[in-house]
Amino acid sequence: MPALLPGVELVRSYRRRWLAKDVVAGVVLTTLLVPQGMAYAELAGLPPITGLYTSILCLLGYAVFGPSRILVLGPDSSLGPMIAATILPLVAAGGDPARAIALASMLALLVGAIMIGAAVAKLGFIADLISRPTMTGYLNGLALTILAGQLPKLLGFHADDFPATVRAIVDGEVVPASAAVGIAGIAVILVLNRWLPKIPSVLVMVVLAIGSTWVFGLAGHGVSLVGELPRGFPPLTLPHVSFGDLGTLFAGAVGIALVSLADTISTASAFAARAGQEVHGNKEMTGIGVANVASGLFQGFPVSTSGSRTAVAEQSGARTQLTGVVGAALIVLMIVLVPGLFRNLPQPALAAIVITAALSLTDVPGTVRLWRQRRSEFLLSIAALLGVALLGVLPGIAIAVGLSILNVFRHAWRPYSAVLGKVDGLDGYHDVSSYPEARRLPGLVLYRYDAPLFFANAKTFRDEIRHLARERPQWIVVAAEPMTDVDTTAAGILAELGTDLAEHDTKLVFAELKDPVRRKIAKYGLETVFGPDSIFPTIDDAVDAYRAHTGAR
Incomplete structure (x- = not known):
């Protein structure tokens, strides 16, 4: 049982002196989980509240089944565009939020099933299918896609694609107040991350944005607000989707599972190395799989590991997964008792959170280094970038995996x-x-x-x-x-x-x-x-x- 349920073993071996640190880290982590959860839900084309549902359930699921003591799971900027690319073409014309939620929840269940099945088959090595150069190119392309997709929300207008965004900007459809809030939000986060990294930059920006709504009456100047969140916790729900949608959802789930696993293994390895621990790929797959299943059963969407949130938890003194449990409990209290806490949060502020997260995905120095060190791998990186930027997120991950495999094949075909x-x-x-x-x-x-x-x-x-x-x-x-x-x-x-x-x-x-x-x-x-x-x-x-x-x- 302990091998299957690491959380049970953790309870047995828990030390009282860890409690205060875990609770404090959980409180600090919550200040990041709430605004990011809402922002990444909208990035995935879903209502903001689903980001909070997702955060709660994935934290609890991983706390019981996840092997890492401090890894933090949740909605992720790298998965948001993949989720949107999978479910939005299936949503009825006009956009039905209930159908979008059902599709996203089924997607999470499929991702969880793929992860758990792969763990049982001991396929943890599949995280190595994407080489570092192609992953770098994929993330660079993903960042460009996110930036292009968030510009309309940041600037206060609606556009379906990047050419429409450019036309709207040229035609003067930008809402000045929205642009001011969004650009200022980006500046606050970047400046604080650069000069005062110990201060929770996202929380500071959110507080300032809400304060600006009151002081300047932003709603009267055309700035969209998040509004009142639904009160209460969602019931256990088995998402209902048509049989014809399952093929598209499964294809998207495979790509999401692969990216989520690669991201989790790399993040877990980095933090485990600091603590002198080992990473077990198959156990991580089980933990992520259960987290996704838990999310999918309560109107959530697919999740992955977050390096930034894990770093916050570590810097705040987290010792165990109790940190995540505390964070989940606090989010539950918020949506049950004070669902209107973020009703005056401007939408451009959420766009600013997503855009700064997208900027953190880019690795320009790494790309330049590839150019200097090995031109063939630089070209692989650029091909992956163009695949995402020109063909879309899901074709982009397929191109990234294919290029990695072809690169291995090329070296074996023409070895030294x-x-x-x-x-x-x-x-x-x-x-x-x-x-x-x-x-x-x-x-x-x-x-x-x-x-x-x-x-x-x-x-x-x-x-x-x-x-x-x-x-x-x-x-x-x-x-x-x-x-x-x-x-x-x-x-x-x-x-x-x-x-x-x-x-x-x-x-x-x-x-x-x-x-x-x-x-x-x-x-x-x-x-x-x-x-x-x-x-x-x-x-x-x-x-x-x-x-x-x-x-x-």
């Missing part, structure tokens, strides 16, 4: 290879392109191929061996230690290559084959093609055998 020689003063054998003075035995070629042999690169390997054979060597010794596998397609090509070389009096020899690979070669029958004297445990053994056979020095 080298001819080796002996270098005075160095042990072993080394690349002659790096050490031109390396000595080689006459008639012997030592060749290393840095990849497993499989259907995609076996012909490349064959062509390089044939190129080396033009020198008419007596032996070609393959330093096979990097070869972690040989598939059946490669085995057939190796058999043809061995026979072809033998006809030209060149012997193909293998050294340092790993035991599993050697067993596969034996199973394929290749040892009968090359002969038992063509496989050696080390390169030195192969060289000594060549010397004994030819007398070369």
Whole structure:
């Protein structure tokens, strides 16, 4: 039971001296959870109250099933556009909030089911499907998408897309008071984050924005306000959606689950490293999955880990998930007792919260560093960025994953290879392109191929061996230690290559084959093609055998 329910084990091992710190951290965290929850709900195309429902349930679900002691889950800026891209095309014309909530809740249930199923199947490694360069490009593109989508709310008008936004700005539809509130809100958050990072910048901005509504009568100047939130806690609800919508929702859920997992694993690893703890990918998947299911059953939407909220909890002294439980309890009290607390909060202030969160997603220095360090990975990053910006959020994540996989495939298809020689003063054998003075035995070629042999690169390997054979060597010794596998397609090509070389009096020899690979070669029958004297445990053994056979020095 403790392994399945980390929260139960935490209760058993809880120490009284942690209580005050957890409670204080929970209070501080709540000041961030409420405005961000409402802002990210609107980013996802949902009513602000759903962001609070989501925050409550995901915090409670992860507190029981999540393995990390301080990780904070909740509505996230990186998932908002993905949720909107999935559900808004399915919402009836005119926008039905009840239908949008039902679709978002079902999306959360599907994300949770995918996460839990993947955890049971021990598929935690899928978080590695997105490489850092493509993830950087994806997040940069996502930030641009968020910025473009939030400009109308920030400036006080309505627009369906970016060209319409530009036309509205050119036509003078900007509401000056809205623009002033939104731009000032962005400035307050950025300045405080930069110069006074310990002060809760979002809370300060929200308080100032509400105060401005009273002082300047912003509602009379065309500024939209959040208004009174629904009172009370939502009942347990199984969302009702049509069967025809499930395919679209499932496709979106897969992308959301992948991004959420990658974000959670990276965030959990960063904070666990500080505490000297380990991250268990499959347990994290279970915790996130349960959090999403809990959210979906109470009119919520998909959630992920938040690095910024987790950092706030850590800096405030959080010791355990009780911090999140305190935050959830305080949000419940707010919506039950004082639902009108944020009724005078300007909508542009929520847009300012989202935009500053989007800015934190960008990594311009990292992109510049890729340009300087490795142009191919820079191009992958830019391709992912353009995929999101031009084709949309969901196609963008598919492009990011596809590019990552293709990049791995490219490296395996055209791996590094080298001819080796002996270098005075160095042990072993080394690349002659790096050490031109390396000595080689006459008639012997030592060749290393840095990849497993499989259907995609076996012909490349064959062509390089044939190129080396033009020198008419007596032996070609393959330093096979990097070869972690040989598939059946490669085995057939190796058999043809061995026979072809033998006809030209060149012997193909293998050294340092790993035991599993050697067993596969034996199973394929290749040892009968090359002969038992063509496989050696080390390169030195192969060289000594060549010397004994030819007398070369």
